[in-house]
Amino acid sequence: METNGKIKLSRRDFLKVAAGLSLTPLVEKISPEKLRGRNLGGSLPNIIILIFDALSAYHLSLYGYPRNTSPNFERFAEKATVYHNHHSPANFTTPSTASLFTSTYPWQHRAYTLKGSIRPHVVPNNIFRLLRDKYYTAAFTQNIYADKLLFQFDQYLDRHQSTDSFNFIGNSIYNILPSEEAIAGFRSFDTFLIKRRPPRGSLLMSILYDFTHLLRYRLAFRDLTDLYPIGMPGINSSYAHFTLDQVMEGVMSLLEELPAPFFSYIHLMPPHSPYRPNSHFQKMFNDGWEPLPKERHPLGDGHQVNYPGKRQTYDEFIANLDYEFGRLLDYLEDIGLLGSSYLILTSDHGEIFERGEDGHGTSFLFEPLLRVPLVISSPGQEARKDIHAQTSSVDLLPTLLHIAGLPIPGSVEGQILPFQDGNGDPERNIWALEASSNSTFGPMHEASLALIKGTQKLVYYQGYENYKDNYELYNLENDPDELVDRYTSDPRSGEMQEILDQKFREIIQPTTE
Amino acid sequence: MKSKLPTRQEVLPVFSIIMFFVFTWTLYVMFYYLPSWLGDMYTRDILILSTYVFTFALLESLIVLGGMVLLALLLPARFFKDKFVAQGGFLAVLASLAAYLKHPKLVDALPLRLLYLVQIPIIALAGTIFLMVLLSFLLDRFPGLTRVVNSFAQGMTIFAYIYLPLGLLSLFVVLLRIIF
Numbered sequence: 001m002e003t004n005g006k007i008k009l010s011r012r013d014f015l016k017v018a019a020g021l022s023l024t025p026l027v028e029k030i031s032p033e034k035l036r037g038r039n040l041g042g043s044l045p046n047i048i049i050l051i052f053d054a055l056s057a058y059h060l061s062l063y064g065y066p067r068n069t070s071p072n073f074e075r076f077a078e079k080a081t082v083y084h085n086h087h088s089p090a091n092f093t094t095p096s097t098a099s100l101f102t103s104t105y106p107w108q109h110r111a112y113t114l115k116g117s118i119r120p121h122v123v124p125n126n127i128f129r130l131l132r133d134k135y136y137t138a139a140f141t142q143n144i145y146a147d148k149l150l151f152q153f154d155q156y157l158d159r160h161q162s163t164d165s166f167n168f169i170g171n172s173i174y175n176i177l178p179s180e181e182a183i184a185g186f187r188s189f190d191t192f193l194i195k196r197r198p199p200r201g202s203l204l205m206s207i208l209y210d211f212t213h214l215l216r217y218r219l220a221f222r223d224l225t226d227l228y229p230i231g232m233p234g235i236n237s238s239y240a241h242f243t244l245d246q247v248m249e250g251v252m253s254l255l256e257e258l259p260a261p262f263f264s265y266i267h268l269m270p271p272h273s274p275y276r277p278n279s280h281f282q283k284m285f286n287d288g289w290e291p292l293p294k295e296r297h298p299l300g301d302g303h304q305v306n307y308p309g310k311r312q313t314y315d316e317f318i319a320n321l322d323y324e325f326g327r328l329l330d331y332l333e334d335i336g337l338l339g340s341s342y343l344i345l346t347s348d349h350g351e352i353f354e355r356g357e358d359g360h361g362t363s364f365l366f367e368p369l370l371r372v373p374l375v376i377s378s379p380g381q382e383a384r385k386d387i388h389a390q391t392s393s394v395d396l397l398p399t400l401l402h403i404a405g406l407p408i409p410g411s412v413e414g415q416i417l418p419f420q421d422g423n424g425d426p427e428r429n430i431w432a433l434e435a436s437s438n439s440t441f442g443p444m445h446e447a448s449l450a451l452i453k454g455t456q457k458l459v460y461y462q463g464y465e466n467y468k469d470n471y472e473l474y475n476l477e478n479d480p481d482e483l484v485d486r487y488t489s490d491p492r493s494g495e496m497q498e499i500l501d502q503k504f505r506e507i508i509q510p511t512t513e
Numbered sequence: 514m515k516s517k518l519p520t521r522q523e524v525l526p527v528f529s530i531i532m533f534f535v536f537t538w539t540l541y542v543m544f545y546y547l548p549s550w551l552g553d554m555y556t557r558d559i560l561i562l563s564t565y566v567f568t569f570a571l572l573e574s575l576i577v578l579g580g581m582v583l584l585a586l587l588l589p590a591r592f593f594k595d596k597f598v599a600q601g602g603f604l605a606v607l608a609s610l611a612a613y614l615k616h617p618k619l620v621d622a623l624p625l626r627l628l629y630l631v632q633i634p635i636i637a638l639a640g641t642i643f644l645m646v647l648l649s650f651l652l653d654r655f656p657g658l659t660r661v662v663n664s665f666a667q668g669m670t671i672f673a674y675i676y677l678p679l680g681l682l683s684l685f686v687v688l689l690r691i692i693f
Contacts (some may be wrong), residue, residue, distance in 0.1 A: 116553045177691065178691060180690075184562055185565065187554070188566050192542075193539075199542050199545060201538075201539050201543065202569065203534060203539065203616070204535065204609075205536040205569075205573050207615050351556070369671065409598065439550070439551070442552070
């Protein structure tokens, strides 16, 4: 692009040049031996999984939310299959992403905690290894905890893009280490020695690090204060910051470079907090609307019961994200990738702003936290389909293996999604677990377990100091807001409790694996 | 140039004081996190993590020592280099205590709210310069004080014999892992 006679690189051009000039040690990790000899060829469609962190299906107009948060998701859905009852197996990134990668529920992979790892015996049956025979495998995530999981599969990745690749300011230290040492580096540098929240293991360098990052942010941000009046989007646990348009352009460049047929896992931070929509989207939902009020749950310990202000900003951030997704959609269509790929739009978990909690990573397993979007466009699909069967993130792996004509291992706990040669089992058990306060190896002493069966949802809270051994039953069809606990009045509660109790007895056992 | 550098006998006590504060803090925070590490990491992984942590602590100590040596080169010898053990040791103590105040988990328990003023950079810098000038004056004025300070600093060298091998061994392991 020319400006006043001088050639000026757009950000997209810069990213292309940077990749071409092999500024790759700073931009991406590519294992050289994995680039050689990977001449897959074939006519399989590409697969793109696009994850938006902490995107709750409840907050999308695509699924009936009163605010118009997702017009571009709706445009995408016009030629896609929309899953209306898709659930995450957990309420925060590490266990939910691990479940997606391995098609196992959290008690199998045991990555319960924020910095947890998938148990070694589960790692081999991961989505990247299983698809690798037929696909070039690529992964990128802005979420450092998801990136840590990706390093457990690094040997199966043809391209593992660095987490800071498209950030305005990046700061992950573990990425400078060889892949084999990245997890050790992550646990020592990025989450112990030099991290944003105290206490930090480094006495003096951590302070210097704070100071330099503050300076970098102030210098980088001074030209963007009008565009981002409440601050630049960032990654909560680090000093990384980004702009949505820059990240999306980075994703466009990445996808364009991948050799077909490819399987790519793209996991972006928005709309995860901090919620920082740009000025075009700020205040767009200053409409005074609030959902049905809900009482504080016994386990809700936030300073408010409901959080209308945060909900509004979150919705505006979603709208901002939706706009950028629209640009990505147009781009993929222009370069022909949309017609030659399965594009899977989903999330790792949701977000909640009621009952005395805001955000995620709580003890709750309410629908705003568990119900996530799932929209899949298939190559050549011209009409929308709607699927209302209960589905789970553990279903993605077997579905993709089926698409690729590859065998499905016995360890897989998911099922092939309906539409892809599956009719959906109305009596199927869908599970979700929150057990982040437990040891990975020891017995579970404090946990929340949810069983979704048809239209019924039973939740069991075990071991919490203020709410020991309590069950809650909801009818998701008649009571989607989960206002009425029918545990004592519904005759089905006994049958469901029996199933849940048996499962709980199985999963609370310690493991040495 | 060489005459402006502190001798090895002068560097060791100052390095020991630096290592004492850096490593002790790191160990304190490690023990704080250890229960959660034991909850989701294998013992082998914790040991590997520890090698990275102690390697970093060693490098951190060396960087701070490097800063002291740089000050000895830049500042008038009479003010700093000639009293390297006392001034360097004192500066290390001052910087470490100020750094402790920036790590709220520890100081929340201490009734020293006024000391949070050191978090303001200009106050920290001015206070440091004032105290160092004051110490220099006192060391010149009271030779006995110099003997006391040097004696204390020499006593701290015991920590070098503990932390330095720990740091070097960890560095060796980390380099082995990275190279091979």
